[in-house]
Amino acid sequence: MSVEPFPDRPRVDAHEKVRGAAIYAADVALPGLLHAMLVPATIAKGRVTAVPVEAALQVPGVVRVLTATDFPPPVQPAGAGGPPPPPPMITPEIAYRGQPFAIVLAETLEAAIEGAEAIRPDYAPDLAFTPLIDSPGHRREPVEPITAGDAADAMTRAVTRHSAEYVSPAQHHNPIEMLSTTAFWADGVLTVHEGTQSTSGTKGAVGRNLRLEPDQLVVKSPQIGGGFGQKGTPQRQSAIVAHAAMLTGRPVKLVLPRGQIFHNASFRPRSRHRIEIGADATGKMIAVRYDADHQQSRSGQFPPAEYLEAAPQMYGFTDYHGTAANVRIDTQSPGYMRAPHPHPSCFAFESAVDELALMLEQDPVAFRLRHEATIDPIHNRPHSSNHLHSCLREGARRFGWDRRTAAPGSMTLPDGTLVGWGVASGAYPVHIHPNIATLTVRADGTTRFAAAAHEMGQGIRSTIEQVLVRELDIDPTRLELAIGDTSAAAQHTTAGSWGTGSVVPAALEAASRMKAALAELLGDRQVGGNLHRQLARVKRPSLSVEVTRIPYGQGQKELATFQQGGMALAGPFFPAFTTFSFIAHFVEVHVEPRTRRVRVPRVVSVADCGRVVSPRTAASQVRGGVTWAISAALREVTEVDPRYGGWLNNDLADYVVAVNADIGEIDVSFIDEPDPVVNALGVKGLGEVAMVGCAAAVANGIHHATGRRLREMPFRIETLL
Amino acid sequence: MTDPDAGGPASLIELDRREVLVAGAGAAVALTLETGTAQAQASAGAEAAPPGTAMTIRPRINGRAMSVEIDTRTSLLDLLRERLQLTGAKKGCDHGQCGACTVHLDGQRVASCLTLAAKMDGRAVTTIEGLAEGDGLHPMQQAFIDHDALQCGYCTPGQIMAAVACVREGHATDRASIREYMSGNICRCGAYVGIVAAIEAVAQGRQA
Ligand code: FES
Ligand code: FES
Secondary structure: OOOOOOOOOOOOOHHHHHOOOOOOHHHOOOOOOOEEEEEEOOOOOOOEEEEOOOOOOOOOEEEEEEEHOOOOOOOOOOOOOOOOOOOOOOEEEEEEOOEEEEEEEEHHHHHHHHHHHOOOOEEEEOOOOOOOOOOOOOOOEEEEOOEEEOOOHHHHOOEEEEEEEEEEEEEEOOOOOOOOEEEEEEEOEEEEEEOOOHHHHHHHHHHHHHOOHHHHEEOOOOOOOOOOOOOOOOHHHHHHHHHHHHHHHHHHHEOOOOOHHHOOOOOOOEEEEEEEEEEEOOEEEEEEEEEEEEOOOOOOOOOHHHOOOOOOOOOOOOOOEEEEEEEEEOOOOOOOOOOOOHHHHHHHHHHHHHHHHHHHOOOOHHHHHOOOOOOOOOOOOEEOOOOOOHHHHHHHHHHHHOOOOOOOEEEEOOOOOOOOOOEEEEEEEEEEEEEEEEEEEOOOOEEEOOOOOOOOOHHHHHHHHHHHHHHHOHHHHHEEEEEOOOOOOOOOHHHHHHHHEEEEHHHHHHHHHHHHHHHHHHHOOOOOOHHHHHHHHOOEEEEEEEEOOOOOOOOOOHHHHHHHHOOOOOOOOOOOOOEEEEEEEEEEEEEEOOOOOOOEEEEEEEEOOHHHHHHHHHHHHHHHHHHHHHHHHHHOOOOOOOOOOEEEOOOOOOOOOOOOOHEEEEEEEEOOOOOOOOOOOOOOOOOOOOOHHHHHHHHHOOOOOOOOOOEEEOOOOOOOO | OOOOOOOOOHHHHHHHHHHHHHHOOOOOOEEEEEOHHHHHHHHHHHHOOOOOOEEEEEEEEOOEEEEEEEOOOOOOHHHHHHOOOOOOOOOOOOOOEEEEEEEEEEOOEEEEOOOOOOHHHEEEEEHHOOOOOOOOOHHHHHHHHHHHOOOOOHHHHHHHHHHHHHOOOOOOOHHHHHHHHHHOOOOOOHHHHHHHHHHHHHOOOOOO
8 A cells, every 4th residue: 555645736626716617506507497585583482473475476586485384394303313303494483593484486586585575474482582501591411421530539639720711602604605505306306406515414304304215316516615514414495495496396596695694504602611730749730620511502412522522632641520511592503613622622721731831830832742642541542643742843843932932921023012922732533434436447538436525625636636646547637526426426424524534545445446457457468558548458448446445443334324324433432542633833923012903923833634645735724724713713703692592793794704814824734644543544634623722822822922811712802902 | 886784874775775676676687698609698598587677788798798688686796697607706795795706897806796787888897707818727817726725716716806906906015915905805714825825926927
């Protein structure tokens, strides 16, 4: 097996993207298309009692209005162990402000919008709703603790202790591609075009809602305009639009206005992290207690326990007690947003580590380097690889950390700007799912590879291409990578940084099977040229191979789950080892002395993600993760209006994300050491760990600049004034 | 144009908006390309046209003169995307807040979601599809590839149109100025470092 470092090559789909020729879901042109618009509820909880549709139907161009009575009843939960029910379609019961109660179908987008605005329903509101995590009516629901050793006992031996609470706010993903679904029904098959990281999940949710068999449904998502987890779980509008297409017999397209997306997509819930760290007389961390809770909907499933996972993998302490809880209120269900648990938890934990290092009067890099984790204390197994210390050392070198003076406020620019240098680490679990790939090389010069994967800009097509082009002498310009399409191959959700590690081993094995199949075909004939020429010479139109990859620790059961469109993840706690990706971030913060405006002109990040398959797109992923962290640390929060429920700042003018002027230089490098066991290429995962810990590095930098410790994101001018 | 939801004297704006809506109720769709292909005509004309306030505009889009009958409420972005199948310009907000819909209007960058198609009569519109001469790439497009100034690609057509304008306006003098004058185009993937590098290369004539 070839696991040499990979060369720097351009992003495989960059050419079509710079020409505006890449086709996203809402770009698909279909004759006879109807445009749709949802009508959102303006109450936080209750019932819609009547939906007068006459005014909407009088709008020229409006074809039909569908309300709850036009939809099949919601799918009931499958019971313990079964999959969660799909998002309901349109129901009269309203669980959150902004929930759709009708869909308007029209010949033009303008008519659909006017029709939707013409609908004024009657409500029976339930005014006793719970809008905030600490409003009356919230219900706290603890989950199983995660422990190692005896943290309570070890804490009694600690001579230095730090404890504090850290808060990460509610946030929304806001990929620039808005949620959309286009569906049509033809010849007994429903085809759905949708920007989704989970064509399998969309297929399952639409199929279950509309009671369709798997062979009656195809979902396509070849290019996604950013996902960040928003598009990783079934979307509410998918089955609504699909049902409308089946009822009308015409293609239907819905693009949700961004204001509606804030209410109907998932979001990063507000979370609180109470952390206590104890150090012994030698200044080593020996015990950690971690208690986390987060905002949760009445029936949501996004788990709180994962906040507890990263911290015990980073510094080698063996006495740990983690507890977590859901706090159920009246909101739409929160979900996975980039680095869902490790970003808030490493913000909290890595801030706490910084605070402890300061109490011990130790340099924060040196302090971290005194603590090395080689085992997973929760499961008492070795890490398959852990290069966090190399990341810290290399980052410190590239950043010039040795020029830092320790005292807060001690580094300034001539104009009085306060300079702070902060460091923090991050860890992210490694998962892998099964894959079934087919590879076809043809005499006409084309090649097609089909497998489970989705391209949302992370560069997964570029990683597959790297492997195929290195292993096989094929024409890269005529290589089709058929992913994100349930009609091309069985699909699995692509999220959690498991995409590359779950598909490139299949590409590698397919390539080696292809070489073997070709050798068998040619026998002892000596044929020159690339694979296409060789096939042409022996008058063979094409050659196909299929491979099935099952991750370490899985078997036929997980393979069957995968084939049926379910979630089939192995890791990060494998039978004989535990696998995490790691990163170290070094951040320079400038605080303007009068306005207290915070800028981040310079970041150095060094990642241990196993083997880097596509250096160019990998570096871009890390810059993107750092941009997300700066944005989260300094800008992003979605505010709830407690009077009415729902999100107040539900557009891009009021939900402020990092723009170009907010981002300075970002220096990215990799350890690029393949993990020895986790998969054939030694790939771990990158897209999420890229962000993890960086917000703490900003907070630690602000403390170094100003002496002020900020424990609740985002850090705004008013926080520092 | 004024965004009706953006503030200002509320009653006045409500009135303005309703007038526009009433005037534009219903949509007649018909399109002829004066020097164009039949393809756009067929796809746009296929929809049954409800009666309503329509008007005919004669813009020049990517160098081609055309005559289009539009619903008076239609934005330039929806005209491009839904009628002319020029889907390179993207809708990321429809409120002038993200820049994904950036095109050139008489050589200036505009948010096409905030530009009424009705105002396009006699105007020249350039979209990403018409930026390059022939089949090649504009130097800014090549620079975006070379500096990997994109990830998902969704903001990219808008970024490139804004970038070309940024250089043309004389604002690409240094990195700080590029960052400032490119801040109307959000890249949620966070490809800003590459975007700045690509624009710098073009502005300095390093990009062929
Ligand atoms: S779609 Fe026009 S600025 Fe966002
Ligand atoms: S490349 Fe995805 S938003 Fe810019």
